[in-house]
Amino acid sequence: MTTSLPRRTLLATGAAALITSTVPARASGVAPTPTMRGGANNYRPGAPIVDRIGGGGFLMTGTVLRAGDGAPIPNARIQMWAHTTEGHERDQRSHGATLTDAQGRFQMDMPQIVPAFGQPHGHLAYDAEFDDNGFQTVFLRPIMARASDTTLDVQFVLVPA
Amino acid sequence: MRAALIWMGLAAAVAAPLIAAAFSPLLQWREGVYIASGFAGILGMTLLLVQPLLATGALPLTQSRARRVHRMTGALLLVAVVVHVAGLWITSPPDVIDALSFTSPTPFSVWGVIAMWAVFAAALMAALRKRLPLRPMTWRQMHVALALIIAGGTIAHALLIQGTMEVVTKYALSLLVALAAIRVALHIRWRPR
Numbered sequence: 182m183t184t185s186l187p188r189r190t191l192l193a194t195g196a197a198a199l200i201t202s203t204v205p206a207r208a209s210g211v212a213p214t215p216t217m218r219g220g221a222n223n224y225r226p227g228a229p230i231v232d233r234i235g236g237g238g239f240l241m242t243g244t245v246l247r248a249g250d251g252a253p254i255p256n257a258r259i260q261m262w263a264h265t266t267e268g269h270e271r272d273q274r275s276h277g278a279t280l281t282d283a284q285g286r287f288q289m290d291m292p293q294i295v296p297a298f299g300q301p302h303g304h305l306a307y308d309a310e311f312d313d314n315g316f317q318t319v320f321l322r323p324i325m326a327r328a329s330d331t332t333l334d335v336q337f338v339l340v341p342a
Numbered sequence: 343m344r345a346a347l348i349w350m351g352l353a354a355a356v357a358a359p360l361i362a363a364a365f366s367p368l369l370q371w372r373e374g375v376y377i378a379s380g381f382a383g384i385l386g387m388t389l390l391l392v393q394p395l396l397a398t399g400a401l402p403l404t405q406s407r408a409r410r411v412h413r414m415t416g417a418l419l420l421v422a423v424v425v426h427v428a429g430l431w432i433t434s435p436p437d438v439i440d441a442l443s444f445t446s447p448t449p450f451s452v453w454g455v456i457a458m459w460a461v462f463a464a465a466l467m468a469a470l471r472k473r474l475p476l477r478p479m480t481w482r483q484m485h486v487a488l489a490l491i492i493a494g495g496t497i498a499h500a501l502l503i504q505g506t507m508e509v510v511t512k513y514a515l516s517l518l519v520a521l522a523a524i525r526v527a528l529h530i531r532w533r534p535r
Contacts, residue, residue: 218447222436266371270434295371298430298437299448299503322447328504 379429
């Protein structure tokens with residue numbers, strides 16, 4: 182028991198040293214966004230780029246960054262869809278895509294998202310198949326804090342393919 | 343007089359959640375199949391209140407009559423569950439595949455799927471009652487164990503969902519279903535004398 186204590190202390194010190202040496206390195210890099218469960222449900226590959234989905238009224242906004250240095254990715258094609266006041270998720274009219282600006286930002290005016298399948302949620306996709314920027318595909322399924330929310334902001338941090 | 347009050351109380355407990363859900367604002371943004379699917383789910387949950395009451399002789403019926411109604415209500419529950427899941431499947435196939443394969447991002451679907459399988463098992467047990475090599479007491483214990491899983495799973499499923507059920511009637515029905523399940527759990531003998 183008395184001999185194991187110094188060893189334990191040594192291990193703890195070593196572990197602490199490891200943590201302190203790796204954490205700052207990781208903190209300086211922007212971690213990639215993983216694909217969320219169910220994110221790709223009812224996705225429509227290649228949905229057209231539109232100015233607005235339906236009549237609008239709900240604002241979906243977001244940022245697309247590069248993993249590691251966090252640099253904005255311009256001209257990234259993002260598709261979004263949801264169950265809204267104007268249609269079900271699988272309906273073509275519920276889908277639309279847009280491109281990010283020079284700051285890697287995008288926004289879409291779309292109909293109000295309403296709770297479906299138990300939660301008020303949206304879907305967003307960065308699909309490598311329909312984008313020339315060369316990053317890996319990511320599907321998101323963000324949940325709104327309240328069903329009455331009229332905006333939703335998301336972030337994509339993409340990894341080069 | 344007492345019998346009439348019991349029936350009226352039960353009718354109110356079953357009807358209230360269904361009527362309240364009929365006023366849900368979400369309905370105006372849903373297609374018929376999705377709406378029907380939701381109501382099949384609510385109806386199924388109300389039957390979870392009726393079933394234990396029939397099984398424990400809490401309703402003013404003769405024992406043989408109560409048993410016959412229990413069987414018919416069980417069949418209706420089975421149909422309600424199938425309509426609920428089939429309607430959701432038509433509305434959004436990938437979401438139902440995720441739920442059935444336990445890979446859904448939504449925590450409530452797990453409880454719903456567990457309850458669904460328990461309903462299928464309880465119904466199968468009832469259909470094969472005479473052919474199963476089980477003593478009546480063992481059969482009853484297993485059937486009630488499944489009923490408790492169905493009640494618990496369904497309550498968790500319903501409470502975690504933001505859907506067409508109105509909140510007060512949802513909590514009230516959940517409480518009644520839980521009490522009825524507790525009643526049946528206390529009613530049967532779990533150990534031989």
